Amino acid sequence: MCAVLSNQPEVPLVAAPDPKPRSRPRAGLTFLGRLPRTERAYIADALRTETVGGMLLLIAAITALAWANTPLSHSYESVSDFHLGPGALGLHLSVEHWAADGLIAVFFFVAGIELKRELVAGELRNPRAAALPVIAALCGMAAPAVVYAVVNAVSGGSMDGWAVPTATDIAFALAVLAVIGTSLPSALRAFLLTLAVVDDLFAILIIAVFFAGKIHFAALGGAVLGLVVFWLLLRMNVRGWYIYVPLALINWGLMYNSGVHATIAGVAMGLMLRCTRREGESHSPGEHIEHLVRPFSAGFAVPLFALFAAGVSVSGSALGDVFSRPETLGVVLGLVVGKAVGIFGGTWLTARFTRAEINKDLAWADVFAVSALAGIGFTVSLLIGELAFTGDTALTGEIKASVFVGSVIAAVISSILLRLRNRKYQAICLAEETDDELSAETGRSERTGAAGGDEDSRA
Template structure:
């Protein structure tokens, strides 16, 4: 006698629920996510405003003043270097704290929930790099710019999502945030491994020793900023002198910061510092970097040159097309081969919309462009222009797609 076909079960023999690609968010994480989204949205809007000011200023009759201020030497560094090495260290410190929190108590601490967005982030970095290299492996190309289109700007992306996607499910926002955390970690590794110049071991050891001291003070529950501030500045300076990009010091200190609350403690040090430094990062550090990084000349000759430049073409194609193929393809393949499933409230069209949004590569992409083409100012200008162009195209396409998905959810 042929047995009756078995119906699919929602639970396995052990009673555990099948893996979800986009799980429902627990109540404490929902509150944390809401706070973080509000801060990043504000930062994204200020970031866009600073970029517009930079573009207008750099193409105005006062453009000489802009370039003079950007190249002005203030102590050991130029103003532009202080913005990229110094101001962005605050941004990367908060990225380090956020990464540690996700690893310890957030989505990345649960393998079943982290695997899809992490795989999407990884594919969203590899595919754009391959597209860039495919265009730039010829005699006129510059393969060293392969890392420029690998990064997604979370502040800019969340600003677009908040403006046009208010009715979208929270699980999709959580996916974008998790993808961005993994993406930031990949960008950090790229900067540390591929853009270290004139390496000095003693300076690196001194920086790591100060990080170790930071960890000890955290374990001893020391809270005085009068101790931590000079320690952080020393860590940053020695990291800069070691030849490794100084922003890595911010990441190291962020990962060293305690993110779990003690009994009777209202907020952990990581949470306190995110609330204290978040406005400085969103309202000052990142916009200042954008002000001095986004000021590229936009005229007829510059546009004609960019349209025939393999580097610029590679960056635009990699960000606009590569991110879609990487993020969407990586998500689908991982969900398909790990037997994960979408949250019941989501469709793959939602993931496709977010993959378009991931093509916005602004802050970190501009930083990597500076590091990749630091010895070729003309090529750097074209690379920056390509990043801005690709980010604008991705933002417009994402706005169109997200509006349609937002209306679909709003009407249900």
């Protein structure tokens, strides 16, 4: 049973490097030069783990906060506002804008592949099995929005930020679970992953429906045509990164100029990839591309987005305002209370009044701990916060601060709950191992006694 309780590592899609490579002369390493293959493989594999990706995201956020709250804050603003890119193509954007609209599209591209994999080969393939996490995810997005709306309706705040606390940061949440839940059931990680993937899907729909700008139909038509070409090339089994990468950039640029948020292009292309294996394939194209792109997403795209999205001025008075202003209080309560109540309540009601059941390896206390963990909004919440209050710099900064506060509170509460559950499962494993040892010792004693009796009878 202890093997079932432990989190199972993902099987790599490529063969591990030879632990004892053949010796050969190596030139000295050049500063900022290309690393040897073994080192590149090691770094890429590390970046594919949730723990490393979550830590890089956390380091980038802390760096942004420190940079924006020191005497060097003017340099942070200068770098964030520095513009580059071809103006003739409508892409002369600030560094902050490139991070929020460009690099984050890579994150959503990977999220699109994960969603496709879950739909065709994972928990979402079976409608009965998918019902529980899907309903839990929907309730986990509806409840925070309701909490935000109630707080702002009572206090006369703005309703524009209702979607900010609806998102879950899959990287942070899985990183916390990986660090703390070493002995938790593997089914808990599967539940959280499915929950977060569905959450990402509806977050993308929210961005597309509620935060689209003025639609430019010519650019939108070009983006749709580019996506069709992308799909046709995939169905024709055309290979070559030199074809797909330029086409992906064109699709992104057209989607950005259409007024629809550019991340939609990323998730659309991710969903088009085939994630089922054919005869003779060790992995599907979607799995292979995700394996290649994830290190770039986790090690560069998402941390850089956090670096230029999380740099808000935080003072004692600003933190006090988080709990006094209705918009920011609604975000904090939505993430901490709304997420936990919505996900746990949706799961319990679905299991209580339908035929859906939670995994037999999970207890309701495990589900509540994961429900609290889903309150870590961070990446997508910051993105939606910027879209919801575009033009109001002061309120945008306060909303970002509230996302930080709410995510930290949710992380602390869920970490305590997960640690308690982890100790519980560790105790179960230890008790089972002790019972096995006692049973083995008893068996050996019985066999020894029987052998002695046989010798006596023969004598």
